Amino acid sequence: MRVISAAEVEGALDWDSLVERLRQAFRRGAEVPVRHHHDLGASGGPEGTLLLMPAWQAGRHIGVKIVTVFPDNAERALPAVMGAYLLLDGNSGAPRALIDGPMLTLKRTAAASALASSYLSQPDCERLLMVGTGALAPHLIMAHASVRPICNVLVWGRSPEKAA
Secondary structure (H helix, E strand, O other): OEEEOHHHHHHHOOHHHHHHHHHHHHHHOOEOOOOEEEEOHHHOOOOOEEEEEEEEEOOOEEEEEEEEEOHHHHHHOOOOEEEEEEEEEOOOOOEEEEEEHHHHHHHHHHHHHHHHHHHHOOOOOOEEEEEOOOOOHHHHHHHHHOOOOOOEEEEEOOOHHHHO
């Protein structure tokens, strides 16, 4: 089984290719059941949540995004949200890859947003308003710039220093 790091995920595909592959995947369709939500603190452990998000394309791929949310992790100098994506063979169930969850989520979320924009925004749109300055913001800007000729980005956020 291959282990794919955040750096490998980040460098795997340029935004144009990623948006197009996502477009193709949405067209093919997939089975996506309701995600599982488990309260870990209820059984006496630290306050936390386990999220399981399965999806599959019959005969192709099976995947499960596994996310944990531990609000008190800041006290341990750890992120509150962590996760990984387990990719399995769709015919045999054999594990194929364990992929860094946070970077995969950033890339997929930004690409899905840009894909939607490719249908909903004006083709000659040159301005983008970025609401928020969190970790997703730079990915959203780059992804949207791959589907529209963006040359002016306006940023609104609570932290001016993060917007720089």
